[in-house]
Amino acid sequence: MLDKTKTVHTSRVDHLLIAEMVAPGSRVLDVGCGDGELLQLLADTKAVDARGVELSRERVNACVARGLSVIQGDADQDLADYPDQAFDYAILSLTIQATLRPREVLENLLRIGRRAIISFPNFGHWRIRTDLLLWGRMPRTTNLPEPWYASPDSHLCTIRDFVELCELLDTVVEEAVAFNSAGRRLPIKRSLSLQNLFGEKAVFKLRHRAPAQNF
Amino acid sequence: MMATNSPLQRDNADDIGVAFNHASVTFAAEVPLHLDSGKTLGPFSIAYNTYGTLNKSKSNAVLICHALTGDQHVANRHPLTGKEGWWSLLVGPGKPIDTNRYFVIFPNILGGCMGSTGPSSINPETGTPYGLKFPMFTIGDMVAAQHRLIEHLGIDQLFAVLGGSMGGMQVLEWASRHKDQVFAALPIATAAWHSSQNIAFHEVGRQAVMADPNWLRGDYHSHGVVPRNGLAVARMAAHITYLSEDALHEKFGRNLQNRSDRTFSFDADFQVESYLRHQGSTFVDRFDANSYLYITRAMDYFDLAAENGDVLANAFRGTRTRFCVVSFTSDWLYPTRESREIVQALNAVAANVSFVEIDSNAGHDAFLLDEPEFFATIRGFVESCASKRGLPPPGEEA
Numbered sequence: 001m002l003d004k005t006k007t008v009h010t011s012r013v014d015h016l017l018i019a020e021m022v023a024p025g026s027r028v029l030d031v032g033c034g035d036g037e038l039l040q041l042l043a044d045t046k047a048v049d050a051r052g053v054e055l056s057r058e059r060v061n062a063c064v065a066r067g068l069s070v071i072q073g074d075a076d077q078d079l080a081d082y083p084d085q086a087f088d089y090a091i092l093s094l095t096i097q098a099t100l101r102p103r104e105v106l107e108n109l110l111r112i113g114r115r116a117i118i119s120f121p122n123f124g125h126w127r128i129r130t131d132l133l134l135w136g137r138m139p140r141t142t143n144l145p146e147p148w149y150a151s152p153d154s155h156l157c158t159i160r161d162f163v164e165l166c167e168l169l170d171t172v173v174e175e176a177v178a179f180n181s182a183g184r185r186l187p188i189k190r191s192l193s194l195q196n197l198f199g200e201k202a203v204f205k206l207r208h209r210a211p212a213q214n215f
Numbered sequence: 216m217m218a219t220n221s222p223l224q225r226d227n228a229d230d231i232g233v234a235f236n237h238a239s240v241t242f243a244a245e246v247p248l249h250l251d252s253g254k255t256l257g258p259f260s261i262a263y264n265t266y267g268t269l270n271k272s273k274s275n276a277v278l279i280c281h282a283l284t285g286d287q288h289v290a291n292r293h294p295l296t297g298k299e300g301w302w303s304l305l306v307g308p309g310k311p312i313d314t315n316r317y318f319v320i321f322p323n324i325l326g327g328c329m330g331s332t333g334p335s336s337i338n339p340e341t342g343t344p345y346g347l348k349f350p351m352f353t354i355g356d357m358v359a360a361q362h363r364l365i366e367h368l369g370i371d372q373l374f375a376v377l378g379g380s381m382g383g384m385q386v387l388e389w390a391s392r393h394k395d396q397v398f399a400a401l402p403i404a405t406a407a408w409h410s411s412q413n414i415a416f417h418e419v420g421r422q423a424v425m426a427d428p429n430w431l432r433g434d435y436h437s438h439g440v441v442p443r444n445g446l447a448v449a450r451m452a453a454h455i456t457y458l459s460e461d462a463l464h465e466k467f468g469r470n471l472q473n474r475s476d477r478t479f480s481f482d483a484d485f486q487v488e489s490y491l492r493h494q495g496s497t498f499v500d501r502f503d504a505n506s507y508l509y510i511t512r513a514m515d516y517f518d519l520a521a522e523n524g525d526v527l528a529n530a531f532r533g534t535r536t537r538f539c540v541v542s543f544t545s546d547w548l549y550p551t552r553e554s555r556e557i558v559q560a561l562n563a564v565a566a567n568v569s570f571v572e573i574d575s576n577a578g579h580d581a582f583l584l585d586e587p588e589f590f591a592t593i594r595g596f597v598e599s600c601a602s603k604r605g606l607p608p609p610g611e612e613a
Contacts, residue, residue, distance in 0.1 A: 049567070057572055064539065064569045065591040067599025071540075071558055071570035078562070086565035 013183040014093055014119040015041055017203045021117055021175060022046050026088035029053065029112060031075045031105075032095030036063035039070070051087075053078060076100045079108035086112055093119045094143075094201070097153040107169060110208050115174070119203040122178060124158030124196040142181070143200060159188065159196040166206060175205040234314075235291050236265045239330055240367050244339070248325070248360055254350040258339065261364045262330025263287050263322040266306065267314040269370070275606055276370045277317045278361065279306065280378030280385035283510055284450075284502055286329040287321040290314070295501045304585055311594035315609040316601070317374065324385075325360040326352050326509045334505035335436060346505060347433035354381070354517045358388040365396075374604055375597060377401035379582035380549065381510070384517050387557070390538070391519060391530040399600040401593065403541045404582040406553035407527050407560070408518035413548060416456050417511040420449030424504050433505050446504045447495030454494045459545040459578030463487060527560035534561075537603070538568040539596040541589065543581040569596060 015038045022028060024046045030039050033052030036059075042048045052070035054060045063070035071078075075092065076099050090113030092105070097120055099105045109116040121143040131139035138148040144156070157165075159178060166173055176188035178199025188195045188202065195202070239262040242248070247257025264287040269276060279289060279302070286293075290300040290307050306312040306319060323331040326349070334349040341348075365373065376389045376397050383405025390400040409417075427445025429435055435442055455463075467487040471477070474484065483489040523529035538561055542554035551572050561568040573589045575581040582589070 051567065057574065061571045061573070061588055061592055064571050065595035067595050067602075069537070069567050069569045071562075071568060072572055073558075073570075078559075081559045081562040083563060083565055 012037065012093075013179055014201055014203050017177055017179070017185070018042075018091060018093060018117050018119065019045055021115075021203070021205045022048060022089055024048070027051075027086070028089045028091060029082070029087045030091045030093065031079065031109065032092060032098075033059075033063065033068075033070055035059050036066060036068045036070060038091070038093060039063070039068050040066070043068070075105050079105065079112060082108075082112045084111050085114050087114070089113050089115045089117055091117045093117075094121065096120050097156045099155060102155045102157075103165065103169070106165065110169065110171060110206060114207065116206045117203065118162075118206065119201060120157065120162065121153075122159050122196065122199045122202050123156040124160060125200050126197050129197075141200075159199055159202050160192050162202065162204065163192060166204070170209045171206045172209050173204055173206055176202065178202040234266065237287075238263055238265070240364060242363055242367075248356065248363070250350055250356045251353040252351045256325075256332070256350055256352070259325065259332040259360065260330065260336075261322050261325065261332075261360055263320055263364060264289065264291065265321070266290055266319040267317050269318040269368070270606075273370050274372070274374060274604060275317050276365075276368070276373050277312060277319045277375045277377070278365065278373050278389070279312070279319060279321050280357075280361070280376065280382035280389075281321065281324060282378070282380035282382045283453075283514065284498065284507075285382065286327060287323045288329070289321045290319075293501075296497070301583055304583075305590065305593065311590050311597060312377075313609055316606065320364070320368070322361050322364055324357045324510070326357070326506060326513065328503035328506040331360075333503065334433070334509055335503040344436040346436065349505070349509065351512060352509065353513050354384045355388050355392065355522070357513070358385050358392060361385070361389075362393060372396045372398060374606065375399040375401065375600065377403065377593075378405075379403040380405055380579065381514050383549075384514065384519075387519055387530070390534065390536050391523070394531075394534050394536065397536045398604055399537045399539070399597070401539045401541065401596070402554075402557060404543055404546055404549050404554075404579055405557075406549050407520060407530075407557050409515050410553070413456075414515045416453065416548075417515055419452050421508050421511060423448040423452065424508060427504075430504065433508075435504070441499065442504045443496075443499045446499050446502065446507060447492075449507060450498040450502075451491040451495040454491060456548045457578055457580045459547065459576055461545060461576040462578050462580075465576070466490075527556065528563035531561055531564050531566055534564065534566050536566070537596075537600055538566060539592070540568060540570040541582070541592065542570075542572045543575045543577070543579070543586075543589075544572060545576045546579045546581060548579040 027049045030052045033054045039050040039052050043050045053073040060070050060072040090109040096102050128139040178186045178195040181200045186195050239260050241260040244257040247255040288300050289302045308315050323329040326333045328335050334345045338345040376386050378386045383402035386400050386402040390397050424445040427442035429440040430442040470486045472486045472489040519530045520527040540554050540558050542551040558570045571592050577584050
């Protein structure tokens, strides 16, 4: 259920939203799980069978030391190892923009999970647009703090861009929510213009139009 | 009686404060071990140490598998060398493998030389040591022998099986052959098959032993001699592979050993030479040369993929075991790449797997050393498994 008025005071409102989208007791793979905050949240509140993949060795070790099942790996390289529909949800939170091949990564997530849940920073946000328009320089925001030469985010996109990729991959958007910097939720309806302008981040729950057969 | 116990030495508490039991079980000739080579071995004995107490439901048993030259004296002072146990940093009261909480079993491997039946044991048919008449055995055979021990102890499922290096190979065999009997598996600094380079190093070691005139085609026991020089050279060569270039450089550099200048001779001028010679000569006092040959061969033959139709993932299909795979950055004997192959196979069957690479410059030996990040990982993984298994925290016996 979406609550348009709800304001959440956390740096990762997308985590709370993702947690709402996940059914209790399900099997979850969080790709780019960082320090395991989302996995822990899902394990604590949804009793999921939680697994993670993380690039940073230090973060992986911290996750495993706190009892999470996490492997050191790379979304671009290691997702191919997983079998079809091994998980109920394959989650990629604020990571797709940092992958080398976002399309392949998304295809893999849709293959591995019965559902894929993706969150990403929206490059169509008005502040980014005005920064670029007024100053003629790559925007730097709280979500995208590094200068262009130091940023890990090689594939930034807008909400509109992401929806286009979903259509290209024959994907059903089951749920999509954008929220602004105050954590206020702006559910994405038919017209994307406002969300693409005011949404700072977006969370999409996706599935393949023709789900792969179990065998 | 198909299995007999040797008298237990109960509740030894040595001067490093870890209480342990030392025991041995002998399986009769009527129930021999059927080896992978097609031969049988019986009777055979497995010597083992235990630490901690088995709970009523027998759900807190941890099996620790030792490496090539390890043994069952893992957390107590070694009876021959007087040194602290080789994993006393990891195993003991309050340690990551907490002996207040778990019942920890350390068998000496089949073919070893610390009480389990091996090439230096007496062949009942001849009344003399087996020598080269001892049948070839594999990592799988070691696990089969351990399985007998676990059955003998009345344990249906091991809470955890862990081991490094060759111990890790046994962990993988356990998890593959006895899927329902391993709740958690920790293969550490290991690989699913022995690499060509590792076989090559082993061959150098074996040739050094066999070139020693005292080896006498393995019959040295009957002649009251020991191929000391050959075995020492084998150990020296192997020891280099357990370290790293950085570790050697940091420890020794080009430092000279108790002298101010080169002697222009073949004395151990350099500290590193002196160190290796010491490693070689002390090893000979505690290890049997034929055991060394047989065990290195067992490692060379290890290939878990080949045992499973050349697809490693098949070894783990259907597993519900929770895995924690650990490698070390500077380990060039079992590099991270080889641990990653295990992880890929586990992912391919959607197994529950954690994988960490620990940053260390200590080389392969890092798994035996004081590596806080490694211990934190093991502790966290094991504790979370214990809570999933419903094992109460220490002091709250169910």
